[in-house]
Amino acid sequence: MKQKHVLKIHTKDIALLGVLIAVEVIITRFFAIENSFIRISFSFLPLMLMGHLFGPWLAGLGGVAGDLIGMMIFPKAMFFPGFTLNAFLIPFIYGCFFYKKDITLKRNITAQLLIALSISLFLTPIWLNMLFKIPIIELLPVRLLKESVLLPLNILLSHYLFNKTSLVSVMEMSK
Numbered sequence: 397m398k399q400k401h402v403l404k405i406h407t408k409d410i411a412l413l414g415v416l417i418a419v420e421v422i423i424t425r426f427f428a429i430e431n432s433f434i435r436i437s438f439s440f441l442p443l444m445l446m447g448h449l450f451g452p453w454l455a456g457l458g459g460v461a462g463d464l465i466g467m468m469i470f471p472k473a474m475f476f477p478g479f480t481l482n483a484f485l486i487p488f489i490y491g492c493f494f495y496k497k498d499i500t501l502k503r504n505i506t507a508q509l510l511i512a513l514s515i516s517l518f519l520t521p522i523w524l525n526m527l528f529k530i531p532i533i534e535l536l537p538v539r540l541l542k543e544s545v546l547l548p549l550n551i552l553l554s555h556y557l558f559n560k561t562s563l564v565s566v567m568e569m570s571k
Contacts, residue, residue, distance in 0.1 A: 405454070413450060413458050416442045420462040425470040432473075433524055433535060434542055440486065440511075444554055447490025448499060455487035455495075478523035482515050489514075499558045501551075508551050512543045 420442040428437035443462075446455035463483035467475050493507040521535040 443487040448494040451495040452491030455491040459487040
């Protein structure tokens with residue numbers, strides 16, 4: 397008899413996921429530097445933690461929940477489903493790289509690079525082009541500059557915060 401894979405999630409997990417979603421919404425909506433085309437934020441930290449603790453699918457759903465809650469409570473622009481797809485994919489990618497695995501420097505660099513290339517430099521310019529009719533080629537120089545500054549910063553910050561002697565080990569002990 398074939399057994400079905402059942403997702404087991406406990407009340408404590410739901411509460412922790414809710415806290416991480418709230419932290420992500422607060423960081424994104426109140427502590428980000430942004431204009432119509434660029435957002436500089438450290439909201440990747442709770443998303444990365446979601447991926448590590450809950451896996452790709454639950455983290456992706458948490459990212460979507462954060463995006464939708466943020467849009468409903470603190471709207472800054474019109475809703476666009478492409479950005480909600482981004483909100484799913486970022487923690488999903490973190491979950492693929494970090495769920496039930498050590499957050500090594502190599503995995504961290506690979507995940508951050510994949511997100512920078514696929515989301516920030518590929519999907520987001522497409523969404524901005526669809527919304528504002530700005531040619532993608534005109535968006536790329538600013539986005540490349542942003543990623544060239546933020547990518548190393550994100551890698552260093554996440555490597556420092558999520559090594560075995562830091563935040564992740566405390567969060568895993570509480571699970």
